Amino acid sequence: MCGHVLLILGVVLALAAASEACVYKYGTSPGSEAPSVSGTSWDYKVMGDDWSGVDGHNKSWSCMSGLHQSPIDLPVSAHIGDPSLISKWSYPSLISNGSNIEVINNGHAIQVEWTSNYEGSMDIVADASPAATITDILSMPDTSEGTKVVTARPLQFHFHTGSEHFMDGDALAMEMHIVSRVPHSEMPGCPEAGCLTVTAVLFKVREGPCNAALKDLFTSLPMEEGTINFLSEGATIDLGKVLPSKEKRSYYQYAGSLTTPPCSEGLLWHVLDEASHISWKQYRALLMAVSDKDCTLKAEDTSKVPRASTGQMQYLRSSGSLQNLHRSHTAQRALRSSLSSSEGMPQYLEVVVSELKSLQRDRQGVLVLQSSAVRHLTAGSDLQKHKDTYVCVAYAYSQNRRLPQPSNDRMIKYFEASKESDMIAEAIKA
């Protein structure tokens, strides 16, 4: 059975970070720092139709002006791609050692990142010419001539409630995005930070058993914005099994954009045609995690909250800005770290206090903390023990998805999974 997840981690200290820090970290490695300067805040109130703003460098977002935006409504009939150009996924299980897999509620979505090495990869047939980027394959003829295989490594994955891509006019219940990067070293035409490709898996909700591959993850969803849960030791995410089985991995391929501000274009999308499934319980847990809600400290645990001997904590709690940020459900990433007992400060509090010095106010007067500091701050903290400290109640479920964008006659290719070629490949391996 999949447990329900109305209860979340204990909260003692909350640090707010500016919106840029909580934008999904597209284009950065899992261990790297999010952009340090803030841009315009955004939310999903009108599903992206009001996303005009600037990034941290005051550069306008592409959301309202771009001509190759994502998501899109996928057609029943698309150009059939040549089997020699098909992409292949190889995703072993992610296994937790108790501190290497982070489940983050960044205020926009539930996102999973890892700090240890992960061997997952995706082979993509790309244009071999030196100046080519990852999306140029779409304008090439249907032959493997002039192509090469490049490897994309996953950086993170996250979920949208309500699918972002539509299938012939219809949305499904949920969509998962696995964001991967092809390094500049493999494709010199890509920027220094590499080219991005996103694999999208759509989900239906069904009666009955939960999705076992996501079971450990969905019982560890952080309910409050800014919260990070570590998957407990031994917990696994079977990413390969979240995707449909190999012989069902038919997909749409097209060139699009990030589906969140700044909506940068030049991404290669792979949208799998076969839907996966989650249970109602899992679906509700995810809806709860991304909705407006009130979370209350359970009475028996209040004694565990140290009356901070540090002025910094009280300062943060009395600033008011964090609370307002939560109320408005803007995308502020905060970290909430629970302390293990009321007797003395646990080890990692020292880290917390030292990191507080890097707090500043940004242009809107919001307290800002670099995400590198957030990551550092969580290292070694024993959060799992305090899973049940809070109880959350949702006011209303809300969805974190952007509406489909005009396709503008883009090339959309459909690749049919080939049972035979996989069987041959398996036979050769054996």
Ligand SMILES: [Zn+2]
């Ligand atoms: Zn996404």
